[in-house]
Amino acid sequence: MIANSSPESSLEFTLQYSYYNQYGQIEYTVSVSGASPTPFDAQFVYCPYRNHLKSGKIPSCPAKRFTGFY
Numbered sequence: 001m002i003a004n005s006s007p008e009s010s011l012e013f014t015l016q017y018s019y020y021n022q023y024g025q026i027e028y029t030v031s032v033s034g035a036s037p038t039p040f041d042a043q044f045v046y047c048p049y050r051n052h053l054k055s056g057k058i059p060s061c062p063a064k065r066f067t068g069f070y
Contacts, residue, residue: 009034009035010034011032011033011034011035012032012033012034013030013031013032013042014030014031014033015028015029015030016028016029016030016031016041017029021045024047024048024049025045025046025047025048025054026045026046026047026048027043027044027045027046028043028044028046029041029042029043029044030042030044040058040060041058041059041060042056042057042058043056043057043058043059044056
């Protein structure tokens with residue numbers, strides 16, 4: 001969704017909530033507007049000790065899985 005938005009798009013991220021998980025990482029959810037006609041949520045996991053964004057996903061977009069490599 002974000003990758004397919006036009007360069008002229010103005011993306012806006014609004015923090016919905018955040019918390020520290022059991023590993024000391026910050027899990028947070030933002031609402032993203034400007035990339036599509038309706039806002040959508042995105043979830044991220046950030047490690048403050050390494051200053052590293054560990055993962056991110058958009059729950060409304062199913063993950064694409066591959067069953068075999070050749």
